[in-house]
Amino acid sequence: MLYADFPFEEDTGLRDFHVRLDGVTGPRRWYRPQVNFWLDKASPFKPLPKEHAFALLEWGMNWCIATFSHHYLLLHAAVLERRGQCVILPGEPGAGKSTLTAALSLCGWRLLSDELTIIDREDGGIVPLARPVSLKNRSIEIIRAFDSGAVVGQAAHDTHKGTVAHLKPPTDSVRRMGEKGRAVHVIFPRWASGARIQLRPRAKAEAFMQTATHSFNYSRLGRLGFDLNAQLIDSCKCWDFEYSELEEALRTFEELTR
Amino acid sequence: MTSGLLPLLQVLRNPGSMSGMSDDAWDLVLRQAASAGLLGRLGALATQMCPSEDLPAAAKTRMQSAMTLAGQQHRAVVWELAQLSRAMADLQGPVVLLKGAAYTAAGLAPAAGRTFSDIDILIPKTQLDAAEAALMLHGWHGNHHDAYEQRYYRDWMHELPPMTHIARQTVLDLHHNILPETARIKTRPDLLIAAARPLADHPRFSIPCPTDQVLHSTTHLFHEGEWGHGLRDLVDLDALLREYGRSPGFWNDLLGRARELGLGKPLFYGMRYCHRLLETPIPRETMEKCPQRPSPLAAWIMDRLFLPAFGTAHHTGHTTLSGVASLCLYVRSHWLRMPLGLLLPHLAKKSWQRRIKPLLDKPQGEVQVGMGGPPARSNDMPP
Numbered sequence: 001m002l003y004a005d006f007p008f009e010e011d012t013g014l015r016d017f018h019v020r021l022d023g024v025t026g027p028r029r030w031y032r033p034q035v036n037f038w039l040d041k042a043s044p045f046k047p048l049p050k051e052h053a054f055a056l057l058e059w060g061m062n063w064c065i066a067t068f069s070h071h072y073l074l075l076h077a078a079v080l081e082r083r084g085q086c087v088i089l090p091g092e093p094g095a096g097k098s099t100l101t102a103a104l105s106l107c108g109w110r111l112l113s114d115e116l117t118i119i120d121r122e123d124g125g126i127v128p129l130a131r132p133v134s135l136k137n138r139s140i141e142i143i144r145a146f147d148s149g150a151v152v153g154q155a156a157h158d159t160h161k162g163t164v165a166h167l168k169p170p171t172d173s174v175r176r177m178g179e180k181g182r183a184v185h186v187i188f189p190r191w192a193s194g195a196r197i198q199l200r201p202r203a204k205a206e207a208f209m210q211t212a213t214h215s216f217n218y219s220r221l222g223r224l225g226f227d228l229n230a231q232l233i234d235s236c237k238c239w240d241f242e243y244s245e246l247e248e249a250l251r252t253f254e255e256l257t258r
Numbered sequence: 259m260t261s262g263l264l265p266l267l268q269v270l271r272n273p274g275s276m277s278g279m280s281d282d283a284w285d286l287v288l289r290q291a292a293s294a295g296l297l298g299r300l301g302a303l304a305t306q307m308c309p310s311e312d313l314p315a316a317a318k319t320r321m322q323s324a325m326t327l328a329g330q331q332h333r334a335v336v337w338e339l340a341q342l343s344r345a346m347a348d349l350q351g352p353v354v355l356l357k358g359a360a361y362t363a364a365g366l367a368p369a370a371g372r373t374f375s376d377i378d379i380l381i382p383k384t385q386l387d388a389a390e391a392a393l394m395l396h397g398w399h400g401n402h403h404d405a406y407e408q409r410y411y412r413d414w415m416h417e418l419p420p421m422t423h424i425a426r427q428t429v430l431d432l433h434h435n436i437l438p439e440t441a442r443i444k445t446r447p448d449l450l451i452a453a454a455r456p457l458a459d460h461p462r463f464s465i466p467c468p469t470d471q472v473l474h475s476t477t478h479l480f481h482e483g484e485w486g487h488g489l490r491d492l493v494d495l496d497a498l499l500r501e502y503g504r505s506p507g508f509w510n511d512l513l514g515r516a517r518e519l520g521l522g523k524p525l526f527y528g529m530r531y532c533h534r535l536l537e538t539p540i541p542r543e544t545m546e547k548c549p550q551r552p553s554p555l556a557a558w559i560m561d562r563l564f565l566p567a568f569g570t571a572h573h574t575g576h577t578t579l580s581g582v583a584s585l586c587l588y589v590r591s592h593w594l595r596m597p598l599g600l601l602l603p604h605l606a607k608k609s610w611q612r613r614i615k616p617l618l619d620k621p622q623g624e625v626q627v628g629m630g631g632p633p634a635r636s637n638d639m640p641p
Contacts, residue, residue, distance in 0.1 A: 013281040014316045018289065040289050070323040220330045 002054075002132045002153050002166055005174040017064045021057055023050070039064055052156040055164045058134060062115055065129075066216040072127065073228040074216040075117040079126055081110040082257040085184035086126050088117050088236070090214040096191030096243075099139040102167050103246050104253060106147045111173040112181055116216075121224060124231050125180035130173040132166035140165045146246060185256060186211065186236045195244045199252055207238035263489070263569045266290040270493060271537045273303035277312035284317045295373065295490045297324035302371030328371045335362045338377060338428050343462035345396035349389055352464045354380040354454045356433065356474060360465040361494070363457055367501035368494040376420065376429035382451055383434040390418060390432065397424045406607060415439065436474050437481065445519045450474070468502045469515040476528030477521055481591055488568050489535075495528055496536040509544040522550030530557070531564055 020038040024047045028034045034047035037060035044063065048056045066074055077090035078101040091097030098114055105111040112128040120127055135143055135152065140163065143150055151168035186207055187199075211229055212218045218225040243249040265287045269276050279287070291297045301321030304313060339359070346353055355363055358374030381389050402408060402419035411419045416435035422428070435447045454464035466474060475498060479491045502508045516522045526548045532538040533545075552560070566583040 014285045014288075014314055016316060016320070040293065042293070068323055069319075070326040071319040217326075221326060222330060222333055224326075 001151065002168045004168070005171045017061070017068070019057070019060060019064065021053055021060075048159075052159050052164075054153060054166065055134075055156045055159055058132065058166060061131070065116055065118070069118070070217050070220055071121060073119040073121065073218065073221055073225055075119070075211055076115065076214045076216060077117040077211070078114045079112040079117045079181065079183070080104050081112060081181045082108075082253070084182065085257045086112065086181040087185045087187055087253065087257070088126075088183050088211075088232075089187055089189055090117075090211055091189055094191075095189050096139075097189055098133060098135055099142055099191070099246065100189055100249060102133045102135060102139070102143045102150075103146055103250060105133060105167070105170050105173065106143070106150055107250055108170075109253075110176060110181075111169050119228055119232065120180065121221075121228060123180075124228060124235075126183055127180055128173070128177045130169045130177040132169055135165050135167055137162045142246070143167060183232055183236050185239065186233065187239045187241050189241045189243070189249075191243060193244055195242045197245070197248045197252060198240075198242045199256075200240045202238040202240045204233050204238055207236075208233045263290060266294065266296070266489075267535055269300065270296075270303070270496075273300075273307040276300075276304050277308045281314060284314060288317060288320055292320075292324075295487060296493060297321060298328040298371035298373055299490075299493060300371070301325040302328075306370075324373070325371050328373050331373055332362050332369075334428070335359055335377065338426070339363060339460050339463060341396070341426075342377075342379075342430075343460060345392055345398075346389065346462060349381070349385055349392060351382050351385055352451055352454055352456075353389075353462060354451055354464050354466060355457075356380055356436075356466070357478070357494075360471070363460055363463065364465050366465075366471070367497040372490075372494070376431055378431045378433060380433045380436070380447065380451065382448065386418070386432070386434050390421075393421060393430070393432070398422065398430060399424060406611075410604070416441075436477055441481070443477075443520060443523065445477070445521055449519060468498070468508065469512045470519075472498050472502065472512060472528075473516060473519060473521045473525060476524040480524040480527050492528075492532060492535060492568065496532050496538045499529070499532060499538050499540065503539060509541055513544060513547055513549065517549040520550075522548055523552060526551050526557075527560060527564065531568065534565075535568060 018040045021035050022038060023029050024034045024036055028047070033050040035050050035053045035056060036043045036047045037045050037056050039060070045056070045060065075088070075090060077088050078097050079086055079088050080101060081087070089097050089100065101111070101114045110128075111130055111133065112126055113131065114133040116129060118127040118129065119125070132153070140152065140155060144152060153166045153168075155163050155165040157163050186202075188202060188207075188210065208229060211233065212225075215225070215229070218229065221228070241249075241252070243252070265283060269279075269287055276287075287300070288297065291300045297320065301324055304318075304321060305325075310318070335358075339355075342353075354360075356378040358372060359377040359379070360366065361369040361372065362374075398421040400419045400421050402411065407419060411417065416438045417431050417433040421430045421432065423430070435445070436450065437443060437445055450466055450470050453467045453470060455467055456464045465471070472495065475491065475495045479488065479495065512525070513522075516525045526545070529538075529540050529545060529548070533540050563583045
């Protein structure tokens with residue numbers, strides 16, 4: 001359902017990752033069944049209940065990229081695009097990054113990724129993933145209420161992150177997943193109940209340090225990591241953004257990219 | 259017996275054959291290389307030997323990623339050596355780097371694209387206490403606090419329990435010999451240390467002379483119990499032999515040195531499998547004149563054990579005998595390390611600690627991976 005728009009390819013040729021989910025063997029195959037995530041012949045995680053299978057697949061695939069794709073600079077940040085301008089959203093857990101990402105993707109923004117900003121070392125372009133958006137706990141209801149047409153997968157309850165469900169990526173974002181994006185804004189969002197909406201410029205040196213800290217492989221890339229991150233921050237406007245109402249936040253984003 | 263691994267072996271033998279390889283072949287070779295810990299090595303070979311336009315983009319990026327990690331480890335080792343030379347400044351006598359750290363610090367043939375997990379250092383046994391004290395003063399601490407583990411390492415082994423730096427988390431193995439004190443084969447670490455050569459870029463450290471690099475590599479490989487790195491270690495050995503084998507007199511020096519250090523047998527097996535699996539050019543008469551050469555029957559049996567074990571790196575290299583062979587080699591490695599009177603009580607103690615004691619103790623806390631992913635299996639992460 002969530003991957004309905006993705007092209008289906010034969011299982012031949014050169015693949016980045018060979019991943020698979022499998023029921024465990026032994027008693028837990030029948031009694032409260034569990035599943036394992038496999039990368040080729042290794043299973044890096046402890047098995048999870050069968051109901052968490054889809055979430056495990058998504059986490060596993062993110063883990064593969066974050067652990068093995070060091071030909072890119074990888075930031076822990078969402079990234080979306082409007083009118084050819086990409087907006088990068090690094091965020092601490094609980095900052096409202098996924099809710100904002102889901103809402104923007106439902107309002108005509110192109111989704112590149114909700115978790116991983118992938119920066120190409122050759123040209124500094126942003127490589128899209130356009131995979132389902134992970135929603136946690138309250139944000140599942142918020143998004144359902146925000147758009148009654150939103151396609152949200154079955155919720156997995158009692159995961160280590162609470163309840164998790166995934167939102168289908170926009171069809172157009174999937175269709176355009178071969179098109180790299182160009183970053184124009186880096187926005188550090190912070191949701192706070194009752195907060196007045198505020199968009200304030202962020203000093204570039206601080207923004208640099210913060211994106212470097214939010215990277216999965218900044219130090220592994222050495223000088224290249226520094227250069228790519230510097231190039232990104234140099235070419236972007238950087239902002240601190242505080243909000244409480246989703247509708248207001250969307251208006252601000254719309255104006256910023258007009 | 260290692261025929262499942264043939265695609266990887268073929269490109270290691272002849273890196274130029276990567277040009278124009280089909281996507282299906284690439285897919286298999288890259289998976290085999292990744293699980294053998296050789297993806298970075300393959301990348302280095304491809305960069306040297308193949309025109310870039312002959313390689314598929316997806317293969318290039320995979321190898322580039324592994325080479326990026328190798329590059330970071332290289333920088334980390336150079337930095338670590340700078341720290342260590344301060345910590346060990348007042349120590350008497352040479353400090354010899356072994357294996358990965360030696361290859362990297364001296365820019366030797368196996369270094370390109372190689373990744374490793376710890377730094378191995380060899381010092382005279384008389385300096386062991388002083389070295390341990392100096393390292394502890396500079397933030398290195400041992401991870402094995404159990405009294406039995408301490409005794410195992412200090413009385414019987416050739417190294418101290420691994421030490422980890424408190425801030426940088428790098429792991430250091432401090433050796434005073436290249437074989438356990440209790441091992442069947444006895445060697446002379448003093449001769450190895452005496453012949454070591456100082457490094458121009460890191461004056462506090464030395465590396466073994468070329469013949470001793472080869473002998474240590476073969477000795478390490480054929481006393482190993484865990485075979486996950488077997489092929490990677492063989493590739494190191496292949497690179498050393500190809501490099502040094504070109505200089506006149508090397509092969510004779512190697513045989514003489516093997517006799518002197520009593521390491522003819524591991525050298526024989528090392529050369530045999532390098533030649534068989536990687537087609538390393540080794541003169542026939544060197545093989546024939548190798549000291550302590552095992553009997554043809556012993557060699558026949560060892561072939562049945564070693565060849566399947568080299569294939570355990572990837573499931574496509576597994577045969578019905580791989581599991582049995584790996585078990586035999588595990589037993590053999592312990593047999594070579596200790597006399598039976600020590601070995602049996604040791605194995606009994608270890609199986610109690612590994613299998614039974616955890617069932618009686620409370621479960622350990624779960625390890626979390628980045629991005630708040632699901633709990634990771636400890637000790638079971640892919641490379």
